Amino acid sequence: MDTKAILQAENITKRYPGTVALNDVMIEIMPGEVHTIVGENGAGKSTLMKVLAAAVTPDEGTIKFEGENVCFQSPKEAADKGIGIIYQEFNLFPEMTVEENIMIGNEKRKGVFVKKRENIKRVKDVLKRLNVSISTNTYVKHLGIAQQQLVEIAKSISKKVKVLIMDEPTAALTQEEIGNLFNMINTLKANGVAVIYISHKFDEIFAISDRVTVLRDGEYIATKRIEELNHDRLVQLMVGRQLNIVGRSGSARGNIALNVHNLSSEGKIKQINFTLHKGEVLGVAGLMGSGRTELAKTLYGLYPMDSGTVEINGKTIKQIKSPLQALKLGIGLIPEDRKKEGLVLEGSCETNISLPSLKKFVRAGFIKGRQEKEIILHYKHQLAIKYQTHQLAKQLSGGNQQKLVIAKMLATDVDVLIFDEPTRGVDIGAKQEIYKLMDELLQQGKAIIMISSEMEEVMNLSHRIAVMKEGELMDILPQQEATQEKIMQIATGVKQELGGLS
């Protein structure tokens, strides 16, 4: 490298009670590069990122910023010096305007009074540099997720950021929005800003990175230029072994498990028809807001059925009024947002697993403790969930939390399982385990509806792929006929290239 590193970390070690999150890790960031940190969940990516942003103080190691040893006391101090960070969960105030959000903490003031006009001018400059057209006096609560993210980026830029850390920035974005984000990142690069990028998505990693640093189990593994890598090589570095992407074994389609006829829910989904067989995976593809999740939630009794019928186990149902009823009918949902909808975070892992199936081991209201424990342990082992007795759900990694959510639904023993984004924010290892588990479920004669934004997942696992657009089911493609281009074409209604993505 001919230029000097802007940010260097050496021999970083961080211990938490019971684990070493980072062990003697190093990383070197050059100005104007996009440097991706990859690794499975629990590899130490988040901790390293927080160390660099001074949100976590390492036990050992040195950090150099612009060639000098530094020891920032707080994220604020690091931000003032030019190291910005954008977390997955935004730090925005929904009830305040774009301008107020961007300038908060740095308002131009005269005494206690805010100089509104100067602030607005400053914000407009920043937004213009980013090529963003958002009005400065819009309330953040009225913005979509992609736009909120832009506000976060603008907030960092307004502080003259030199290093910008982004934690899985595309998790909630559509394909088009991802394209815009990448343009933005390229603009930042051109201005000499270094971007540290954290992602699970391989297509993105290869599309945007200049260099990649791989972590595994808290250890530094390697730093490579992206040209030196390919998909398999990167996976091998991450997991330390060769992994074959598991598809689905040739499970046979059985009898009809679910028959949905003319299903509508006002303003959400329109006239949906499909049949699902035992032992079958029906993939559901579509853009954000295409009604995929709404379809799942209607079937699970969360949105009213305004018309149509659902046939399951020989019964024809006109109304599914609650999740309780859906579960009784034999329909289970693994929701997309595990923290908000899936788990009682302050509750123990055990109580989370048994919550929906609790009534199965209750006599006269009393819980039969031993029987409950057996079931919990059964699913703990089947899904290889890593937790200690009485550990709280909030203390687990994303992958293990996702397994908890799956475990609780499996314990209810329903016939039709709806997986909504089953592997979002989950590392490769856990992903493989989830795929394997789905395959086992098919062997047992369960039927699966899988909603996913990950094309690879949809194409590999589904027998048939339903494509949705604006609340309607546009088409159902057999696996053999489905290509990524074809799906996107139906989902968007136009033929389009996948901007910038390989």
Place this chain on the structure above:
Amino acid sequence: MSTSLSTKSKRSFQITHELILLFVLIALVIFFASMSDNFLTTGNFINIIRQTAMLGIIAAGMTMVLLIGGIDLSVASNVALTSVVTGTLLSTGVDPVLAVLAGVATGVAVGTVNGLIVTKIGIPALITTLGMMTIVRGIGFVITDGYPVFGFPESIRWFGTGYLFGIPVPAIIMVIVFIIVWILLYKTYLGRYIYALGGNQEAARLSGVNTQRMQLLVYMTSGFLCSIAGMILLGRLNSGQPNALQAFELEVVTAVVLGGVSIFGGQGKLLGVVLGVMIMGVLANGLVILNVGEFYQMIITGLVLLIAVGMDRIYNRKKQS
């Protein structure tokens, strides 16, 4: 206790909130015992549990309400109303059993209205029960035209002043209530649902919990326990007082929060609440014995709340950093 929804992982010995409360309680007992010979006697101990019985019974209900993420400010008014209803019926010669049943029905009805407003109309519990607090108090005044009601058969006094095996009846009722609520919270699925509901209502609903029915049930239970406290009040005063226990709901909330129950729901243990109630009782009794003025008692009670919760906070903050 493998079935409880434990809030802390038990790797080793930990300074839990309950332990801090026990420490505070023991410290208070030692302090009062050293200051007065009249404090540490069997008679005074029995006195304390009789005096705290009403607080404890209502606090048991309030615990469940706070655990589901709600609050019930109508409890004190509800206690007064139930005592007035039963008292009025008794004074007109209605059979005592029927009169008591009517009082209990009134308490449950108030709880039902609270629960229905919260779940069906969706007004936040704080506002719902704030409104109900004044409405229910008002109804009590309307029934008696603002005056106390007198003239009951002797039997009703048993609830407030009677003894069973040398132990005051109110204290026995309190112990039974705590045992039943403990079983409900930690041995039945209802308890599990209560904790889940307070921890994450959406996740609970998606897990097939009938969240509305559970909330309704909890408010009804709170109302029911208020009516039990109402009967004790009636027996103790030997009259139905529509203005009894003004602002007592805040004392109840104080005891429950002191016990470590989160006002945001989902966290806290009944054992802590039992200790919280005992601390409040010992404090009130001890300060009276030491002849501390009522105004100072108020200041000290508030201080004890802040110190106990503060110790927990400081300890937990240290642990995190």
